[in-house]
Amino acid sequence: MNAQRKDPNTGRLLELSDQVSRIASSLARLSAASELSEVEAESAVAPEVSPRVVAKVVHARRLRSNYFDDMLFADPAWDMMLDLFHAELTQRRVAVSSLCIAASVPATTALRWIKAMTEKELFVRRADPFDARRIFVELSPKMSLALRAYFAKIGDAITA
Numbered sequence: 001m002n003a004q005r006k007d008p009n010t011g012r013l014l015e016l017s018d019q020v021s022r023i024a025s026s027l028a029r030l031s032a033a034s035e036l037s038e039v040e041a042e043s044a045v046a047p048e049v050s051p052r053v054v055a056k057v058v059h060a061r062r063l064r065s066n067y068f069d070d071m072l073f074a075d076p077a078w079d080m081m082l083d084l085f086h087a088e089l090t091q092r093r094v095a096v097s098s099l100c101i102a103a104s105v106p107a108t109t110a111l112r113w114i115k116a117m118t119e120k121e122l123f124v125r126r127a128d129p130f131d132a133r134r135i136f137v138e139l140s141p142k143m144s145l146a147l148r149a150y151f152a153k154i155g156d157a158i159t160a
Helices: 002-034 036-043 051-066 077-089 098-103 106-121 142-159
Strands: 123-127 136-139
Touching: 051 077, 051 142, 077 098, 077 106, 077 136, 077 142, 098 106, 098 136, 106 123, 136 142
Parallel strands: none
Antiparallel strands: 123 136
16 A cells, blocks of 8 residues: 555656756757857857746746646746846845745755755755855756756747
8 A cells, every 4th residue: 555655646756856957968069059168168158138028937837827727837847947047146045945836836846856966966956154054056057057048049929
Protein backbone atom coordinates (compact mmCIF):
# COMPACT_ATOMS: atom_id res chain seq x y z
CA MET A 1 0.00 0.00 0.00
CA ASN A 2 2.80 2.41 0.94
CA ALA A 3 4.65 1.67 -2.33
CA GLN A 4 1.50 2.50 -4.29
CA ARG A 5 1.37 5.94 -2.70
CA LYS A 6 4.96 6.71 -3.65
CA ASP A 7 4.62 5.64 -7.28
CA PRO A 8 2.61 8.69 -8.48
CA ASN A 9 4.97 11.04 -6.64
CA THR A 10 8.03 9.27 -7.96
CA GLY A 11 6.67 9.44 -11.49
CA ARG A 12 5.89 13.13 -11.14
CA LEU A 13 9.34 13.87 -9.71
CA LEU A 14 10.98 12.02 -12.61
CA GLU A 15 8.81 13.98 -15.04
CA LEU A 16 9.78 17.25 -13.36
CA SER A 17 13.44 16.28 -13.44
CA ASP A 18 13.19 15.51 -17.16
CA GLN A 19 11.54 18.89 -17.81
CA VAL A 20 14.26 20.72 -15.89
CA SER A 21 16.89 18.79 -17.85
CA ARG A 22 15.25 19.81 -21.14
CA ILE A 23 15.20 23.44 -20.05
CA ALA A 24 18.84 23.25 -18.99
CA SER A 25 19.76 21.66 -22.32
CA SER A 26 17.94 24.39 -24.22
CA LEU A 27 19.76 27.04 -22.24
CA ALA A 28 23.08 25.29 -22.82
CA ARG A 29 22.36 25.34 -26.57
CA LEU A 30 21.59 29.05 -26.34
CA SER A 31 24.87 29.61 -24.54
CA ALA A 32 26.80 27.49 -27.01
CA ALA A 33 25.18 29.27 -29.93
CA SER A 34 26.51 32.58 -28.72
CA GLU A 35 30.00 31.02 -28.62
CA LEU A 36 30.99 33.10 -25.64
CA SER A 37 33.43 31.81 -23.06
CA GLU A 38 32.56 32.36 -19.39
CA VAL A 39 34.88 35.37 -19.22
CA GLU A 40 33.47 36.85 -22.44
CA ALA A 41 29.90 36.21 -21.29
CA GLU A 42 30.48 38.09 -18.04
CA SER A 43 31.95 41.07 -19.85
CA ALA A 44 29.44 40.99 -22.73
CA VAL A 45 26.93 43.78 -22.91
CA ALA A 46 23.57 42.21 -22.23
CA PRO A 47 20.76 43.26 -24.58
CA GLU A 48 18.38 45.87 -23.19
CA VAL A 49 15.00 44.45 -22.29
CA SER A 50 12.01 46.51 -21.24
CA PRO A 51 10.35 45.45 -17.99
CA ARG A 52 7.01 46.30 -19.71
CA VAL A 53 7.65 43.63 -22.35
CA VAL A 54 8.35 41.01 -19.68
CA ALA A 55 5.28 42.15 -17.71
CA LYS A 56 3.15 41.68 -20.84
CA VAL A 57 4.44 38.12 -21.23
CA VAL A 58 3.72 37.41 -17.54
CA HIS A 59 0.20 38.84 -17.95
CA ALA A 60 -0.40 36.71 -21.05
CA ARG A 61 0.72 33.61 -19.14
CA ARG A 62 -1.81 34.39 -16.38
CA LEU A 63 -4.66 34.91 -18.87
CA ARG A 64 -4.44 31.35 -20.15
CA SER A 65 -6.11 30.05 -16.98
CA ASN A 66 -9.26 31.89 -18.11
CA TYR A 67 -9.43 29.69 -21.19
CA PHE A 68 -7.58 26.46 -20.43
CA ASP A 69 -7.31 23.97 -17.59
CA ASP A 70 -4.28 24.85 -15.44
CA MET A 71 -3.15 21.22 -15.56
CA LEU A 72 -2.28 21.70 -19.23
CA PHE A 73 0.43 24.11 -18.09
CA ALA A 74 1.60 22.57 -14.82
CA ASP A 75 5.29 23.37 -15.47
CA PRO A 76 6.21 26.26 -13.13
CA ALA A 77 9.80 26.71 -14.38
CA TRP A 78 8.94 29.31 -17.04
CA ASP A 79 6.70 31.27 -14.65
CA MET A 80 9.51 31.35 -12.10
CA MET A 81 12.08 32.44 -14.67
CA LEU A 82 9.78 35.20 -15.91
CA ASP A 83 9.10 36.43 -12.38
CA LEU A 84 12.79 36.48 -11.48
CA PHE A 85 13.69 38.18 -14.76
CA HIS A 86 11.07 40.88 -14.25
CA ALA A 87 12.33 41.35 -10.69
CA GLU A 88 15.89 41.70 -11.98
CA LEU A 89 14.84 44.31 -14.53
CA THR A 90 12.92 46.29 -11.93
CA GLN A 91 15.64 45.81 -9.30
CA ARG A 92 13.49 43.91 -6.84
CA ARG A 93 14.54 40.98 -4.67
CA VAL A 94 12.35 37.87 -4.66
CA ALA A 95 11.98 35.76 -1.55
CA VAL A 96 11.45 32.02 -1.87
CA SER A 97 7.90 32.41 -0.56
CA SER A 98 7.07 35.01 -3.22
CA LEU A 99 8.55 32.85 -5.97
CA CYS A 100 6.38 29.94 -4.81
CA ILE A 101 3.31 32.15 -5.20
CA ALA A 102 4.43 33.32 -8.66
CA ALA A 103 4.77 29.71 -9.77
CA SER A 104 1.01 29.14 -9.33
CA VAL A 105 1.54 25.60 -8.08
CA PRO A 106 1.47 24.09 -4.59
CA ALA A 107 4.34 25.36 -2.42
CA THR A 108 5.92 21.91 -2.14
CA THR A 109 6.05 21.62 -5.93
CA ALA A 110 7.49 25.11 -6.28
CA LEU A 111 10.14 24.36 -3.66
CA ARG A 112 11.19 21.21 -5.54
CA TRP A 113 11.50 23.26 -8.72
CA ILE A 114 13.53 25.97 -6.99
CA LYS A 115 15.85 23.32 -5.62
CA ALA A 116 16.22 21.64 -9.02
CA MET A 117 16.80 24.94 -10.83
CA THR A 118 19.39 25.94 -8.22
CA GLU A 119 21.17 22.59 -8.55
CA LYS A 120 21.25 23.10 -12.34
CA GLU A 121 22.84 26.52 -11.66
CA LEU A 122 19.95 28.38 -13.30
CA PHE A 123 18.89 30.08 -10.06
CA VAL A 124 21.02 31.42 -7.21
CA ARG A 125 19.85 31.41 -3.61
CA ARG A 126 21.10 34.22 -1.34
CA ALA A 127 20.53 34.59 2.38
CA ASP A 128 18.88 37.81 3.53
CA PRO A 129 21.60 39.58 5.53
CA PHE A 130 18.96 41.23 7.73
CA ASP A 131 16.68 38.25 8.37
CA ALA A 132 18.22 34.80 8.70
CA ARG A 133 14.82 33.20 8.14
CA ARG A 134 14.51 34.57 4.61
CA ILE A 135 16.22 33.41 1.42
CA PHE A 136 16.17 35.36 -1.82
CA VAL A 137 16.27 33.74 -5.24
CA GLU A 138 17.67 35.32 -8.37
CA LEU A 139 18.63 34.25 -11.85
CA SER A 140 22.16 33.03 -12.41
CA PRO A 141 24.20 35.33 -14.66
CA LYS A 142 24.08 32.73 -17.43
CA MET A 143 20.26 32.44 -17.20
CA SER A 144 19.89 36.22 -17.13
CA LEU A 145 21.96 36.56 -20.28
CA ALA A 146 19.99 33.80 -22.00
CA LEU A 147 16.66 35.45 -21.13
CA ARG A 148 17.94 38.82 -22.31
CA ALA A 149 18.95 37.28 -25.63
CA TYR A 150 15.57 35.54 -25.91
CA PHE A 151 13.59 38.72 -25.19
CA ALA A 152 15.79 40.72 -27.55
CA LYS A 153 14.72 38.30 -30.30
CA ILE A 154 11.01 38.22 -29.46
CA GLY A 155 10.57 41.78 -28.18
CA ASP A 156 9.47 43.21 -31.52
CA ALA A 157 6.79 40.55 -31.92
CA ILE A 158 5.38 41.30 -28.48
CA THR A 159 5.30 45.07 -28.81
CA ALA A 160 3.96 45.10 -32.39
